[in-house]
Amino acid sequence: MRLLNGRDLAGYIKERQGAQVRALRQAHGINPKLAIVLTIDNPVIDTYVRMKQKYGADILISVDVHRVFQNEVRNRLKELSADDSVHAIIVQLPLEDTTETEDVLSLVPAHKDVDGLGSNPEFEPATALAIMWLLAGYNIELKGKDVVLVGRGKLVGAPLEKMLLSAGITPRVLVKETPDVPGEISKADVIITATGVHGLITADILKQKAVVVDAGVASEGGKTVGDVATDVYESRDDLTITPVKGGVGPLTVCALFENTIRAAQRVASAKKA
Secondary structure, three states: OEEOOHHHHHHHHHHHHHHHHHHHHHHHOOOOEEEEEEOOOOHHHHHHHHHHHHHHHHOOOEEEEEEOOHHHHHHHHHHHHHOOOOOEEEEOOOOOOHHHHHHHHOOOOHHHEOOOOOOOOOOOOHHHHHHHHHHHHOOOOOOOOOEEEEOOOOOOHHHHHHHHHHOOOOOEEEOOOOOOHHHHHOOOOEEEEOOOOOOOEOHHHOOOOOEEEEOOOEEEOOEEEOOEOHHHHHHOOOOEEOOOOOOHHHHHHHHHHHHHHHHHHHHHHHHHO
């Protein structure tokens, strides 16, 4: 079994990003700042927020966390949007009331929308970008392969489909309504899954020597789990696959800060102009 370990790649990216931030601070007097707005208490989400805070501290990017009730979100986003010291804003999903997701995300100005989830994004969504980095970092060739995306969610599947199409790769996208999802998966050379349904991808439905990228996130028994069932790791030595921990996740954090740095660099360029 060959593991697609995002942590190994993240170390190199983090080193480069640290140098970019130092250059912004020293040459332009810009201290990049990311604001995270969240409305719910959830142990899995809190873990991700802490990861972002630690990563930001390591590369000298300030990460401010704004915990608000959902009826306060609009005012807080208005304040952060107008604050020139804040270069990047993300709304940590899910919201307490998910029916307002589209409306709330649309309030983040495009030049600060580093999650790329608003109506006119200027940045590529972090998880989709992380998956592309991971595949490129391990020299996984996609052209000429049967590539399947399991799920077309706003965070991963939909933006990743666009990125693949722009790279000349046409993936097959499987959703709940797709007849015989396991049968469709069994034909694929490369499977990228992000449904949040633990155990959806089992050992018996994967083609020999398939590549599997698990970007699914769910909580089970207080633990964070993905879409791939445990039996896959126990019985399929022929696969190239993301590990249970340290696959897409570390690179997603890198990608978020990549966009944050780019947002700050645009401010620096505007200053010079």
